[in-house]
Amino acid sequence: MSYVYAVARLRGMENRLLDASFLSRLIDSPTLDDALKALGETPYSRWLGKAAEAGFDKLIDEEMLATCRELEQFVPDKALLTLFRMPYDYHNVKVVLKSLFKVRGGDSEGRRHELLSPLGSVDPAELVSALETEEYAHLPYGLGDLIPRCWFLWEQTRDAQAVELLLDHHLFATMLSLAENLKMPTIVDWVRNKIDAENLRSAVRLQRMGFDTAKGLPFFHPGGTIRPDDVARLLGEPLETWSKLLSHTGIGPLLDALQDRSDLRTTLSEVSKALDAYLIRVLEKARFSMDSPANVLLYLLTKEAEARNLRIVLVCVAGGLNREFARRLLSHVR
Numbered sequence: 001m002s003y004v005y006a007v008a009r010l011r012g013m014e015n016r017l018l019d020a021s022f023l024s025r026l027i028d029s030p031t032l033d034d035a036l037k038a039l040g041e042t043p044y045s046r047w048l049g050k051a052a053e054a055g056f057d058k059l060i061d062e063e064m065l066a067t068c069r070e071l072e073q074f075v076p077d078k079a080l081l082t083l084f085r086m087p088y089d090y091h092n093v094k095v096v097l098k099s100l101f102k103v104r105g106g107d108s109e110g111r112r113h114e115l116l117s118p119l120g121s122v123d124p125a126e127l128v129s130a131l132e133t134e135e136y137a138h139l140p141y142g143l144g145d146l147i148p149r150c151w152f153l154w155e156q157t158r159d160a161q162a163v164e165l166l167l168d169h170h171l172f173a174t175m176l177s178l179a180e181n182l183k184m185p186t187i188v189d190w191v192r193n194k195i196d197a198e199n200l201r202s203a204v205r206l207q208r209m210g211f212d213t214a215k216g217l218p219f220f221h222p223g224g225t226i227r228p229d230d231v232a233r234l235l236g237e238p239l240e241t242w243s244k245l246l247s248h249t250g251i252g253p254l255l256d257a258l259q260d261r262s263d264l265r266t267t268l269s270e271v272s273k274a275l276d277a278y279l280i281r282v283l284e285k286a287r288f289s290m291d292s293p294a295n296v297l298l299y300l301l302t303k304e305a306e307a308r309n310l311r312i313v314l315v316c317v318a319g320g321l322n323r324e325f326a327r328r329l330l331s332h333v334r
Contacts, residue, residue, distance in 0.1 A: 001076045003295065004290055004291050006296065007289075007290050009074050019333075023309060023313060023333060024327075026310075027313045032318040035313070036048060044059055047062040061118050063307070067303050068084070068300075080187070081296070084300045085121045086141065088120035093147070094163075095112060095115045096131045113128060122140065131147065168198070172222075175194070176192070176195070184294070186294040187293065193251060193278070195222075195223045196224035196225055196226050196249070196251050197276075197279055199231045200231065200271065201268070201271065201275065202219050203232075203234050204271050211235055212236060213233055213235050217229065225249060225251070243256050273331040277332045280298065280305065283297055283301065305332040309330045312329050
């Protein structure tokens with residue numbers, strides 16, 4: 001299956017991405033109206049009307065959704081798009097289930113459907129309907145079997161975090177299985193590193209919460225390049241040693257941010273930023289090939305980073321927040 005045409009299309013689409021100079025100019029906008037006016041010079045201009053009605057989050061989501069739809073027109077294997085969109089589906093399942101937990105617990109205001117993302121492969125309205133009516137049979141990824149297990153777990157424990165963890169375990173197992181079926185080694189490598197990245201994010205959070213190795217182990221997902229047992233052992237070690245302990249892995253050296261333990265919240269932010277950038281770099285070797293399917297995911301992740309950066313900038317401008325702090329939060333700026 002040739003990807004020459006698809007990669008050529010993606011190379012052309014890269015010219016639409018927002019670069020560092022534009023984001024720098026945007027972040028210095030005096031007001032949100034000024035920032036949105038500047039976006040009128042970019043592909044985001046087509047969504048400015050929706051932003052006026054529903055806020056700038058709508059503008060960003062519409063651009064990402066349009067990107068996915070455009071790629072669907074020429075990417076030979078749609079499973080690559082599924083890999084990108086699948087985490088958004090699971091996010092939506094979590095949102096709906098947690099809302100139902102609250103509603104059935106007597107909280108009539110428990111529904112938080114405004115938190116649903118349009119970027120999943122399942123229409124959010126259809127997902128809400130399926131979960132509220134308990135008609136799960138047509139849901140993808142084996143969710144039809146998983147969601148009853150989520151309800152059973154909730155009824156036994158009343159622990160929403162345990163339900164989230166069950167969904168996350170299933171998400172990463174499903175992503176890895178799909179990647180392996182594609183028989184694309186670079187894509188498999190990316191999924192395994194994505195699992196590592198999530199495990200390390202969790203490890204930093206759990207360390208901050210005082211979890212030890214035994215208590216933390218259930219929070220780590222199998223399938224990465226680092227075994228869950230080895231990630232859990234980090235919880236018994238000082239944060240500043242983690243980079244050295246994982247120096248034999250590709251992802252370990254990124255933990256240099258843990259050297260500064262003065263503010264663990266800042267540390268988590270820096271680690272997350274570094275991990276997001278690393279996951280893009282895992283795929284960047286595909287840029288040298290005009291026939292590599294990995295270019296599809298590379299473009300989507302780069303566009304997703306742009307959306308994340310744009311959201312940071314607009315929140316900063318709208319709230320009158322410190323511009324230099326916002327600049328430090330930006331990641332993988334072209």
